[in-house]
Amino acid sequence: MTGAEGGTNAAAVTEDDAFHERLTALAERQIEAGEIRGMAATDPVNLPMIRHWTDAIGDANPLYTDPEAAADGVHGEIVAPPAMIQVWTMPGVNRGGKQVSTPVDDVLRTLDENGYTGVVATNCEQTYHRYLRLGERTVPATRFTGLSGPKRTALGEGYFVTWDVTWYSGDEPVARMLFRVLKFRPREREEDPPKAAPYPLRPAVNRDTEFFWEGVAKGELRIQKCADCGELRHPPGPVCPSCRSAGRTHVVATGEGEVYSYVVHHHPPVPGRETPFVVAVVELPEGVRLVGNVLECEPSEVGIGMPVRVTYRQMDDELILPMWVPREA
Template sequence: MLSERQEGELGARLKEFEGRAAAVAGVGKDPVNAPMIRHWCEAMGDTCPAYTGPGAIAPPTMLQAWTMAGLAGQAGPPGRTEAFGELLALLDAAGCTSVVATDCEQEYARPLRPGDVVTFDTVIESVSDRKTTRLGTGYFVTTRTDVRVGTELAGTHRFRILKYAPTAGKSRENTPKHRRPRPVVNRDNAGFWEGVARGRLLIQRCTGCGTLRHPWLPGCNACGCLEWDTVEAGGGGTVFSYVVMHHPPFPAFDPPYAVALVELAEGVRMVGNVVGVPYDKVRIGMPVEAEFRRYGTDAGDEGDGDGPFVLPVFRAREGS
């Protein structure tokens, strides 16, 4: 990881690349030609008649393909400058070794036809500040390429890549199954979790004024009394409010899923997953019934030494 100061220095160095050339007077490896057009159309399933026969044009979206280095061009596209290589090397050295294309904006000034020899110049338009993305932390690099035939502009192509350091253990298939987080049990709420482990939902009751409370707290919000006992909830309740979790995905959870604030029949509210209905069928006012699910019993969940645990969930009641 970079320190804040190193990160600032890197950011400043990266900014110096803005406006510099990434490719100068590159020449397409092949003139625009019918076989490459045909292969493209076959791959895309594109049967547009404008791309075949006499007077054919190349599919406009092929613009970038004519500038690509291909298999032989490990050093990058024709005409690539040292500056662009330096920029990529600087990012590699900072751990941003992976690359993914995120944006492509093309404008077409004139059609390309078989026989056209394509030349191009690319400029580094911008290098972003350090960004944290779903894939990892890195920098967006935006380039603009002007594609010409002779002196005539055929099109411009703005391309944005993310150079990033992949998040460790990103691949879900290659990493061990993530364990569901355990509840945080402390001396204030231990009684609640002991109840859950035995399949009982216990609500705290102030012995001073009789007010029920949840979550568990040392004292009563109504009268300040520190003495309490418990009553067991019947388990019935209704969805008071809910959210559907789409993003970000947490390991061990499989979005989208609904998280509800359930108002128990006794009047206190409790957070939990709603089960038994698809996430998009959860509604405010929906009747639910508490039940208890055991976690940490899968083979992949073994080995943390803490054993399985139980969480309350809320099942949508039939006919709701």
Template structure:
């Protein structure tokens, strides 16, 4: 069993590292086997959601390697959660005020394809706690663990996962507008998109040779491998393809709950954004949307989505 946190009290840095060392010493703890074996319907759903038309997986009776985490995910109303070496440490960090969380690393290693009919079992091993460290989000700890998925005792895939657990910074009220804490990464591949947003345009990257549209933007056309690119301006309309309602953990600069959606554009690409100006209970797949542009600080503007009349 893991070391239980029986009372939610503040711990010293030394005590947090001592708890982390105990979790490391536990080694790998196996969880419950997946509720369902690797199966065709789930693979079809995954391929459709990812836009992957490769027939090789189902033809060969194997699952896409990136699906490893899917088979053991809990449902909407999950049963009692398996204890793991990670739980008590995260609870202790929360009790110490490190309530913010952001994923920083996710590295997956694939040993072989998972085959139809196999039942995968996860094994979790806590590996490291680094900190406290001062970051742009606040002072926090980097916690690292590894999950390995087994078919019987044979490893199929593994994932190293690292998160930053930080104390959210309480900023003093200023007359000038504070910078939005979650700034997008802007580079030579994406600058045209953010320039368009500031100009009130929803721009989609296009291959200058074959005309293939793609989003998110990238350096090379996946269709013809050309590095020549341009863009078109989308109509600004879309349809809600799928969505989640984010309740927890807290997100810097945002008030929960809020809707994170995948919007399908008539131009043929999908885009991630927030649905606003709509009660959460009225959000639904298939609802017609239109883009709106919201200033987040004095320089950043984000495209968001609001209901439109069908």
């Protein structure tokens, strides 16, 4: 490598290589079983916090907050919503008290110190083994599981960092979460984004949503339907919110609807998209609402009640996304 015009600075490359080796060594650090345990939750599972959370989320399930309904329910007592699992062990704003450093903390701190200060969450997958009950106190165990990079992205050069958290009550694991972030060096404004990259914003496909994306690939807009009470719901889920049945099927929507609400996105930049663009909530005659981009018209032409129809756009070699266009287009 030379320092000639258009060449690469050898010293900079050497410095980058040394940083990458140091980062890889941190990621590969072996940890003992007892070392991965973090601090126990400050407070046990409690009803006031459950009330705050369900109110904020809009979850009216009485099994979480009503003692009488819970006593007659399948659990026989109040239980905490499984999706609350992170709440019980989140550190405070000031991160007070003794903190347990994990390999994840070491890697993230090293990336920050070397200019990779941007962060965006890319994956979050949770598995619940059982419900938590009032009075239980959880303890998190964090384990570093993956480091990938450096990679060029529309946001800038970065590393994908992955870790697992398992929550225990006593010695029993009650929930697990895979979490992945992209830590990146913010791209300079004058720098051109990478060319011909795969579309970076990919939907999460799992057992609850795979039927929807299989339909998209076939040009069908599929809506989940309860196999027992017949209620349609979107986004898809494992359990009917009306009758609590786990039986599922689907219907194919007409593909037409009206703009129920929308925003025009100007900033920050979004990988793979040119701003400004419209993100709309579209209400279907079937009674559900879907989120998607509105294309083939100026953002100023979009309005509440605008008739639209679905269209399918090939984003890269593998990904097709449903979007919306004016019905007369």
